[in-house]
Amino acid sequence: MDSRTTEKIAFGFLRACIWVVIAFVAILILYIVIQGYSIMSWEFLTEMPKNRMTEGGIYPALMGTAYLVGISMAVAIPLGVLSAIYLNEYAKESRSTWIIEMAINNLAGTPSVVFGLFGLALFVKYLAFKPSIISASLTLSLLILPVVIRASKEALITVPQEHREASLALGVTKWKTISNIVLPASLPGIVTGIILSIGRVAGETAPILFTGAAFFLPRLPESVFSQFMALPYHLFILATSGLNPMETRPIQYGTALVLLILVLLINSIAIVIRKHYRKKLNR
Template identity: 70%
Template sequence: MFSNAKLNERIAFGLLKLATGMVVVFVLVILYYIVSNGYSALSIEFISEMPRKGMTEGGIYPAIVGTIYLIVGSIAVAMPLGMLTAIYLTEYSRPGKTTWIIEMAINNLAGTPSVVFGLFGLAMFVKYLDFGPSILSASLTLALLILPVIIRASQEALLTVPKDYREASLALGVTKWETIRRVVLPAAIPGMITGAILGIGRVAGETAPILLTGAAYFLPRLPDSVYSQFMALPYHLYVLATSGTNIAQTRPIQYGTALVLLIIILGVNLVAVTIRSHYKNKIKR
């Protein structure tokens, strides 16, 4: 007979395994649905050509390029800013009013709906700073959107580094900044990159912020600068599926667009995971 503690442990592990299995099943079902409906639309022409006839023909090449620009631009802004904020909060700040205000601001940003970020981006970057509807406006808006995720993930990664590492380095006469740069950061980088991975997935799938800051439904050309309007896969898919004039006719394009978006997210995440694994292996050595 099992003791009560053993029985409770088995029940808990059983529920955890059940929950994990359900998540995996849901993910596989969604993947199967998108792949089975979208693979027929994939071709070299679909990926490399410009759209034609109001997006009822041609490809989605400008939307692919625009999505990649958004991912790179937002991560380039949010990742260093988020990491530096996390370093300040974890390594330098002391309990007090300033720290409390910063923490509250981060928590409020994390709970703010994406459409509010879009409205802020429209008011601040598009209108006030006069960047106009552009890649720059959209990238800065998305950077603010994912900033809380990167800050929190970076904080958790820094907190997992044992205090003994810091104390041993400081005891040898190394400055605090050098200790952070040479001892703490290398150990925390894998966890900090995890925050970037989470941010990438959210950036690639957001529609409301880019809708208000520069995305266009039908723009059969590539952006020539950061101040240009652009096409993007999530907004393109949204319009095709809800507001297009030929929804039934463009259905294969809808699923094909969703599949391409999924492939891009998985590809970028794979690169980030590879970088994280590289740093983990360096730490083990």
Template identity: 70%
Template sequence: MELNSQANENDHKSFRVQGGLGLGLNARTSERIAFVLLGLSAMLVAGFVVIILAYIVYNGYSAINVEFLTEIPRMRMTQGGIYPAIVGTVLLIIGSMAVALPLGILAAVYLNEYAGETRTTWLIEMAINNLAGTPSVVFGLFGLALFVKYFGFGSSILSASLTLSFLIIPVIIRSSQEALIAVPKEYRESSLALGISKWQTIRHVVLPAAIPGIVTGSILSIGRVAGETAPILLTGAAYFLPRLPDSIYSQFMALPYHLFVLATSGTSIVKTRPLQYGTALVLLMIVLGMNAIAVLIRRHYRKKLQI
């Protein structure tokens, strides 16, 4: 009996060891497959980005020169440059971010730090989600009715910037909320334990720690502002304007609308093809430049937090 019990126990041990090895091998195999699939997905995305960039650069680099970047368009925009469109795009980015960034951060602070889980908060969250999924042309119609007509700003940089600021506020709110949630609760508790008020804690402790995440949301917003066409088409962008805007109430040219005009106008596509891709390349360079500045700001604050 003792021999039989020992044999049965040895069989059970052997079965457990073999089962454990089998499970271990299966887990390792699944992990390797997952890593391979993730790597292939990343390479596929990076490959598409490289192909798009290479295609734009190949077709547009021949149009890039000093005249193209510093002069106004001429001859139905088949000659000259895109300087007014560059200035208009930069002004749109600055104006919309100046309005949307503080409003978005303050709204995120309220929702994350002050508002509890109430029905009102739930309704606000639903409104933000709906705004984030609203087509940009709807924002353009809203800006046309409110800023251009009702407030009397006319077709101008101000109307277009305010419209685009409403377009990107949901993105900034969401990214700011995620950044605030990521700040450890110990930061808040330690500050409050020292007798510091809640607002001072948020201002001097929570927000500095959340700035890298907030800047990430700003980067996404900059790209969307620079590339939108429908909202500015309805609120201030001009088809052809051979001068720079002299105030925030002036019409303007912008790179995305200029690119749209070149691609859909009745002029010969042979003449405008390099200009189209050159305009797209300049727009891409502006977005990348703005993003690079935002990345440097984020890196600065991350190093500051590590110190």
């Protein structure tokens, strides 16, 4: 068998794998849409849950998820990007930086339930934030921080060293070089890491279970120190609480569909932003 035939077989196998993945994703999305479409309405999105969550809408869970995503990303993005800048642009190779990077890599693979227990011990009990939006959001920000740091650092590495040297040779300060040349060039990669983080925050259940998510709360949170409902935990409770499946099944799939749409919408916005900056860089 010559090399050209081997290459064709290899590419054919790769294409088949891609189509299998696409087919599974399409089937999953189609199934959720078919099952959840019947209950979708404006009232379902804007009403409070009623009768032990067997009636009404998911408005508190929808808003709770929005709060979690907003606060978590507001904390994790600046910390993650600045940490990546320090590690890649300022820190010299040493045993300390090696230990820090190893810790980041290990934390990125740590199960989310461990972060939930840590958030319970630190934010809920030690700092006395109690089960609340702020406790859950800070826990989730720690959960995604290693992902943001790794993605941002990899994006910064892709910027050619010649760009930095040319800027410094013109007398531009190091920080100006980073903020005006390196950071804009690496922005598409950083946004990619943020996209992955948003999806993980919106879909996590274990950390918020320990730090503030409520089983049934037919009202909006009064402040960031209040308990809340969230779409993934709401879906988990509906599926496992022993309620009548015939009553809760439409709400289960409706909640799953809303969560799916929310994540896709946020990711689409981030992808548009990434494409915008890529076009801007290529001009």
